[in-house]
Amino acid sequence: MTQAQPPVGRLGATSIDCPNPTELADFYSRLLGMRRLVETPDGGVVAITDGAHILAMMRVDDYVPPTWPGPGQHQQMHLDVSVTDLDEAVRGAERLGARQAEHQAAPALWRVMLDPVGHPFCLTTVGAG
Structure with missing residues (x-):
């Protein structure tokens, strides 16, 4: 039996490209x-952090929003946000500046959902229990 090698490190942060890191960080901080x-x-x-996870927004001067699910610009990243009530969570996310995707x-x-700069993210009750 082969013994597992220890990891080289651990996940430090998930980074999201965007045109204005401050604005997007404010959105995800509230969400x-x-x-x-x-x-x-x-x-x-x-x-930004919750003490366990880190989400970093990084400025990209020539940022192009994703066109998901259509062709063109791929989604670049995708977060699943666990919630207990989908309809309530949608309303809350929309109040913060998100919008529902057509698909x-x-x-x-x-x-x-689409964040203020177009990244898709999902609100889900799967695993929220």
């Missing part, structure tokens, strides 16, 4: 209940 962890002096990177493959299980 996920996270707090500001660090911001570079030029505002090019803003990281909803399984709306009873996942609601595909």
Whole structure:
């Protein structure tokens, strides 16, 4: 039997490209209940945390939003957000600036939302229990 090798490291953060890291960090801070962890002096990177996870927004000057599910620009990243009530969660996300995606493959299980700069993310009751 082969003994497993120890990991080289652990996941530090998930990073999201965007045109304005401060604005997107504010959106995800409110959506996920996270707090500001660090911001570079030029505002090019803003990281938020809940104490266990880190989400970093990174400025990309020529940012192009995803065109998911259509062809063109791929979705770049995708978060699943666990919730207990989909309809209530959709309303809450919309109040923060998100919008529902036109394509909803399984709306009873996942609601595909678009953040303020167009990244898809899902609100889901799967695993929220």
